[in-house]
Amino acid sequence: MSAHQALTHLVPLAAKELDENKVTPGVLGFIVFAVMAVGVWLLMKSMNRHMGKVDFEEAPEAPAAAGTEAKAGKSTR
Numbered sequence: 771m772s773a774h775q776a777l778t779h780l781v782p783l784a785a786k787e788l789d790e791n792k793v794t795p796g797v798l799g800f801i802v803f804a805v806m807a808v809g810v811w812l813l814m815k816s817m818n819r820h821m822g823k824v825d826f827e828e829a830p831e832a833p834a835a836a837g838t839e840a841k842a843g844k845s846t847r
Contacts, residue, residue, distance in 0.1 A: 795803075
């Protein structure tokens with residue numbers, strides 16, 4: 771008997787035992803979810819560390835922009 775024939779004999783047995791209302795993701799589903807959760811946590815921790823290193827100071831407005839505003843404020847009537 772080949773492996774293919776053995777598997778075809780086992781499929782009907784597995785189908786009889788399967789209750790469609792009680793199917794769960796199982797241990798593998800939990801492990802995959804847990805690994806993804808740990809990965810997201812590590813990424814968030816790394817992002818917070820990198821954002822803490824950022825020293826951002828807003829540059830003052832350029833004087834050319836102030837001159838443009840003064841010209842816009844004058845009206846020629």
